[in-house]
Amino acid sequence: MAQVRSYGEWPSPITAEAAAAQSGGRNWPAVVGPETWWCGADPASATVRLLRSVDGAAEPVPVLGAGWSVRNLVQGYGGRPYLVVPGRQRHTLVFTEHRDQRLYRASVLPLGATEAADAGDGASARPEPAPLTPVADGTWYADPVLGPDGTEVWCVRETTRSATGPDDADPAGRTSRDLVAVPLDGSAAEDGSRLRTVARSHHFLSGVRPSPDGRRLAWIGWDHPRMPWETTDLMVADLVDGVAVDPRRVLGGGDVSVPQAEWADDGALYAMADPDGWWNLHRITFGSGADADGGTGGGADKPECVLPMPRECAGPLWQVGGRWFAPTRHGVVLRHGVGEQRLELWDGSQLRGLAEGWTEFGDVSAEGDHVVLIAGSPTRGRTVLRIPLTGPDPDADADSDTTPGAPVECDPAPADPFAAWRSTPERRIAPGPHGREVHYVYYPPAHLDCAAPEGERPPLLVHVHGGPTSATSATPNLEFSLFCSRGFAVASVDYGGSTGYGREYRERLHHTWGVVDVEDSVAVAADLAALGLADPARTAIRGGSAGGWTTLAALTSVDAFCAGAVYYPISSPEEWTYDQTHDFESRYLDSLIGELPRDLERYRSVSPLGHADRISSPMVVLQGADDFICRPDQAERIVAVVAERGLWHRYLLFAGEGHGFRMSESVSRSLRAEAELYSHTMGITVTLD
Template identity: 35%
Template sequence: MADSKRTAPYGSWESSVSTDLIQPKNTYSDITVDPTTNTVFWLAILTEENGRGAIYAKRIGQDTPTLLTPAPYNCRTRVHEYGGGAFTVHNNVLVFSDDQEFRLYRVDLARSDDIIPVTPLSNKKFRYADLHIDPTGKFLLAVREEHMNDDRPETVINTIVAVRLDSAAVASGDNIHVLAQGNDFYSSPRLNPVNPSRLVYITWNHPNMPWDFTKLHEARLTFDDAGNISVSSFTTLVGDLVDESVVEPKFASDGTLYFASDRSGFWNLYRTDGPDNLRLLLPHPIAEEFTRPAWLFNISCYSPIPGEPTRLVASHGESLSILDTTKGTLTPLSTGFTTHSNIRLLNPTTLIFDCSSPTRNSVIIAYDISTGTVVQTLAGSANVTVPEEFISIPEHITFPTTGGKHAYAYYYPPTNPNFQGPQGALPPLRVLSHGGPTSACSNDFNVAILYWTLRGFAVADVNYGGSTGHGREFRNRLKGMWGVVDVDDCCNAALYLVQRGNVDGQKLAIMGGSAGGYTTLASLAFRDVFKVGCSLYGVSDITLLARDTHKFESRYLDGLIGPYPEMEELYRKRSPIHSADKISCPSIFFQGLDDKVVPPEQSEIMVQAIKKKGLPVAYVTYEGEGHGFRKAENIKRTIELELWFYGKMWGFEPAEKIEGVEIENWEQ
């Protein structure tokens, strides 16, 4: 049978997956359950309403979700700027944070649709996150962030507060009580369901981030006849004896306290019965992560089973399992997905979670853990928008890197059943450097990657040293080495694929945005591996990040590079803006003209330096865009122009007609 594939240059293959499919879609977060009403709740970010946060509810068996917060309410919290835990539900009572005035609102879902404020107007002085209603429903626990008029990081105050919810206290305007203060940061205030006077929470202090060193504390609450709440004692439960990152404290139905710690080198699950009296839930630590870095509040990577306090459902690696603490066993659940997050149990058998795989979009599902079957898809679409034969299935590769170490990446080969490359030719490679940098890429279904593989590009999504998901030692490789380790690993990922014979060594591109853009620009300025670069609002002067950022990240660079300004010379040395004249390959820059994080002047200095060297360079700016592009037409234009630019540099013509831009030092 004759080969039906058409032969065409890599990069020029035709595809029905256009940039229209890559536009931002509604996303889901903060999944919450209310067992008393058999209902699941989630926060949807509505792109068609300029990113408004809307809370939806859906009972198991219900066809259509119910919108609980109509416009103009915008459910969002800006604590730590990244937020999380912007709403909670208990016994059919909803409390949420609104982004208009940063107030908390209460809705009694059983009685009316009235949305009633429970915190006073404060001129946006106070922000609330990580909300948690106590078992009696009388008050709410929250992390509160107080901002002064000057809004400097050193003047921001974080505390844990109790907000009384009864009408009389709310009407008095004196319903907020500070329960814990004095540390730089707080998270995860949780109450023991058996003994609600027992409060636990997490703290950490500068210059640590929550994945560096945290402590788990317990406070004993007292209540007077008037309903006022105070603290009678404080105890540190975990974190006084060893450096460890303690996250996700959770009580089981019998009051057993579980948490995750990386004291073994990986975030494994433990229980504690008192100060530093803790026990690993498995017979031995395993080299897998049972949680992820706490960029957001209210993450949930495991959950005790209601009524079965010795059994938990836990996500680890690409698996979802039942952990039996009595037997010390992990029993995998067959879900058909590789990413599982927002783990919640509605009852002893019904598990709610968000999931995805390399071939399936992200969905929220109800899953019966007793039968191993999906009960219902609650949100999202389980239908793949791209036929499976057109999907590039990523290969998880381990490659050698500097110092005899190894790093990781997902390698996506070019995949299009209708096309093949010319005989003897190899595809170009597009290397992606993720942001964070304490983050990770995954193998989730990603149309933005398929756009390239369907056109004949290979893609390598790199988890360089410093990425999460591979343990504390791997995560700490970036300590003091940002701009070195990440750069080496991105370069070595490309060279490894060249050596394996997968890609053309003369057609290597690197692309990144923001912090990933810093790695991209550093790779171009300090190494000579890539043949083309693409920067989206990339950080080229890292001293700006040290001098002007919000409290949560204001000392982040102390760990990644060193204290500033004491090590200002090292910051200068690591900043690509001061070595732009070393870049030796064509580059394209995309920049929002309203960007306050990476001002346009930074990109312009880089562009002028490359232009002065006589190298091809293009500079694309967008009016009204800040740090990260939001307008659909600009997102689409950026992707198309990146492809068009590679075509000009490497001699192929994209299948679709793309209106180009001026390229300096290039004969059009």
């Protein structure tokens, strides 16, 4: 018989430490022959490990020894950090190391050979990486690809020189990016002059892609003040002696965003672009033959949208080298959807499903007859999925039309001790202001053998994602289940401005940040209250970065929330610009709020710091001491105001943490601070032990 206890006070085995231990994610998968590689965050060491496996048959194996962290800081949020060139005897690995941001090369034995070497003499077969680039503060590299002649890697290089004084503090003026060639022989490690510039075009660059025949180079660029989900240029240039010449835009510009482009083996260039309001698949073909001056001749044909649909097939380009589709010799593998997604293979005439039962997809990559990606669903956590495109028959003709094989989980999770206490998410739509729909993901209270007294409604946590141009995922979330298993409901809001629902939906936030995001968060809370699924008197709001901004904006403008959990926020928008943040987002507020100084009054009207005297709900504020995106003073100034007014609050500053917490201790202490907040404001005792 179920125990009857108040919502929020149900006993649960999910502790703050258990949730923190699983807070790391996976990304950047790659096919390396029979092996699958990917990056996995390790909260225990606050590093990003490079892992690999074969068919998920055993535990994933770290590629590098302890202490190496495969991550870079390009664009503030990083980019694809490694390249593997497969080999029969050894693989060549090129990667960026987080500590010094240099590119390194390592010779890596295939998995079977590694195991044999370890077993043979007891010595570790882990490779010893050697640097490829010189020591240079403020210089970062991302998205390496093999150069056409095989002797270099080409990648995006970002350089930010130190400020010389207050008049030189703007990071945009001190930051430059180019596409560079890095010799694989290591000669540039001590001699930076050996690095060769391949192309320059825009202030921001992503996705350097040489064509299969080595005659052309494609890349994506954009300039301040536009963001890459507003407009980008897809550039193509001829390659002459390893240098891009005669660059021209072949797609994008105006109000068209191109987040990714990839070459097919036949020389066609595929790209995602949204001239019709949705990121859909386009194809660009090029004339053949050579001009008298050595150019590739013929130019580019007009881009063709080859698969138009009112569904989103890509996402926002927050990280350099992001991938949402992959051309293969069997067709183009892509994901698409509005909220919930499907993964399919388009063979030029029809779509064929590849991963039935999975509903969330990202980081798509392919090589040969296999595609790998990050996948998830409401009942299964996010995992690395590998899918054969040729079916299970090893004797089938390689060019025959066979049914794709079954997906394989490359890092299958062990038996889940918390399965009975996990909340299963549901996608929902709330009625919003002015007749607009608001998408959100609802996590109901979940427990093996507890129930609440009849007539009681659960407390609600409204979660606001960051970005704000991001999106929430309908997959199991142990941090949310930490609270749901104690009797809370959680609603993660895809407020106007979120991606996954077309350009019109994400442009709702144009010059309305601090208004639409707050209205939509309130609408979701009201929807669940109207359905009897939440207690409006015990509804709190939480979020980080842009979500921290919305949390503060809500606490200063509406009375719908009894408490707020604020992670690394923006509190004073007129000061969060130019030299007060990093280059990538230093002009972001032009589109979110307006241009300064022309729209100063609009900035002041939505500023949480400017209206901090209106805050009446208790709060906790969690901040990384090393955050260069949302600096500690943005949090500390709002904390100072509420402290002076005597309002109940907690402020935790975590040494060694940046924008988003990577250490398990920081995550667990933050969750405990939230539990204290909800206990104080909701008339319940929330224990996380």
